[in-house]
Amino acid sequence: MQEFARKFYKSKAWQVCRAAYIAWRVLVDGGLCECCGKEPGYIVHHEIMLTPENINDPEVALNPEYLSYECKACHDLHEGHGVGKGKKPLARFGPDGQPVDLRRI
Ligand SMILES: [Zn+2]
Secondary structure, three states, X not given: OXXXXXXXXXOHHHHHHHHHHHHHHXXXXXXXXXXXXXXXXXXXXEOOOOOOOOOOOHHHHOOHHHEEEEXXXXXXXXXXXXXXXXXXXXXXXXXXXXXXXXXXX
């Protein structure tokens, strides 16, 4: 998760918004992924990529119009989401084949 988003995802406003959105999706179809409709939802996804400019704008960040409830597999397909996409790796493999923790270098 990007640093600027950390505070947002911990905020009460987001927690309430997210819980309300999931509760609504459960009423609609039992809480299935809105993308594939097969797997249960796992992550509330922002359809507008959050940036330092829009993350404090409730019309973007807390607007159910721009949210979707998705399973992990579908969510990971979004650009910049999921492990290994758009993020610096936290580990790499050393010559002995063991992972090297970059945070300790
Ligand atoms: Zn899905």
